[in-house]
Amino acid sequence: MSTTTAIGYENNLPATNDNALISREIAVPDLGPHDLLVEIKAVSVNPVDVKLRAGAPSDSFKVLGYDAAGTVQAIGTDVTLFSRGDEVFYAGSINRSGTNQRLHTVDERLVGRKPSTLSFAAAAALPLTAITAWEALFDRFGLTEESTGTLLVVGATGGVGSIMLQLAQALLPGVTVIATASDEERASWVRELGADHVINHRKDLVTQVVDMAPDGVDWLFTAHSDGQIETYAQIVRPFGQIVAIDDGPRDVSPLKDKSISWHWEFMFTRPLQQTTDMIEQHRLLNRVADLVNQNRLRTTMTESLSPISPETLRRAHQLVEGGRTLGKVVVHGW
Structure with missing residues (x-):
């Protein structure tokens, strides 16, 4: 051997x-x-x-x-x-x-x-980040080239977010993308990758998102969901969808009143x-x-x-x- x-x-x-x-x-x-x-x-x-x-x-x-x-x-x-x-x-x-x-x-x-x-x-x-971003956009959210609406990417400067922004720009022409970044260097990075708008997740996320999407965002992708469910319940529209890739919360009940769907994305599910x-x-x-x-x-x-x-x-x-x-x-x- x-x-x-x-x-x-x-x-x-x-x-x-x-x-x-x-x-x-x-x-x-x-x-x-x-x-x-x-x-x-x-x-x-x-x-x-x-x-x-x-x-x-x-x-x-x-x-x-x-x-x-x-x-x-x-x-x-x-x-x-x-x-x-x-x-x-x-x-x-x-x-x-x-x-x-x-x-x-x-x-x-x-x-x-x-x-x-x-x-x-x-x-x-x-590979890992591209698979994760692809499955989140097209398998979990079910987006297509005909989709229209607003996508919020929380943690957009990370590996998955950096691919997701590019995939949205290349394949989802009807989707407006809001990305979060914590400083100007990171804001510049996500703009280069295709974000239409950038907000600072270290500031009041609700106020910033509602200013851009008064009725709430249609889709929210997050790499940092723990402790954020109350916030997400305020900024996602009724019948909207959330995809998380971290270990996240165990109680998503604040999403119930607006019938917001919660999805896990784990790129190892298929091989496992x-x-x-x-x-x-x-x-x-x-x-x-x-x-x-x-x-x-x-x-x-x-x-x-x-x-x-x-x-x-x-x-x-x-x-x-x-x-x-x-x-x-x-x-x-x-």
């Missing part, structure tokens, strides 16, 4: 600790029928990586990483979507070994063609539950790649570190934990 170099954790330690992330040689698993073996060229660090490293049991050694770009080295017996040598990008599944390793196995139905106009590093910034439509993640990633190649969508990579090593990944975790990064932190090269 062949092995590969992997970076993960054994104990829940602060990112500043030298042992927070360590390197190990691990076995490369046998390929399942729909699996690809990918040589990893670049990865990015998401809040889920930080959360797991800080608090989830490792079961002796756990490899993190849920974004990657690389080259297909081998394919399973039933693979039809890719061939050896193909350049790919994907986010994989939270219930399999992570992408922070030289060789990684992933189900082909979760994988897209890497945008040909991007480097591996720039491409690795996109092995749903019959898993291939939709392959299809949407290919759509994202097409939009990038057409210059209608851009990478959200803002920090690029090298090489892929425990030291560099610890630095990336520190940046993400700081909560002040715009866009995505990518680590590339071995």
Whole structure:
């Protein structure tokens, strides 16, 4: 059985600790029928990586990483979507070994063609956030090119918000987008990505939103919902919809009087539950790649570190934990 170099954790330690992330040689698993073996060229660090490293049991050694770009080295017996040598990008599944390793196995139905106009590093910034934003807009909200109304993106400067703004600009011409940002640097960032209006979420959110949308917004996407339900109940119109990606509140009863719908978005649902439509993640990633190649969508990579090593990944975790990064932190090269 062949092995590969992997970076993960054994104990829940602060990112500043030298042992927070360590390197190990691990076995490369046998390929399942729909699996690809990918040589990893670049990865990015998401809040889920930080959360797991800080608090989830490792079961002796756990490899993190849920974004990657690389080259297909081998394919399973039933693979039809890719061939050896193909350049790919994907986010994989939270219930399999992570992408922070030289060789990684992933189900082909979760994988897209890497945008040909991007480097591996720039491409690795996109999959997890693009899948999340796409599923929120088109699966949870059910928006189409004919949709009209107002979308409020709370936490628009993060990885998901930075893609959502671009997708709305490219594919939802009838939707007016209000984005939240905490300072002028971040306000400039979200305007560049397609926000029609920008408000400061550190100020009175209700007053600012009602000034722009007196009847309330139609759709509200939030990366920071905990403790905000009373506020959201005031700024979403009757029969409006909310999508949250954080752990959020456990009581959404203030939304009942206006029949506001509450949705969770978790991009790992399809691979975790092995749903019959898993291939939709392959299809949407290919759509994202097409939009990038057409210059209608851009990478959200803002920090690029090298090489892929425990030291560099610890630095990336520190940046993400700081909560002040715009866009995505990518680590590339071995």
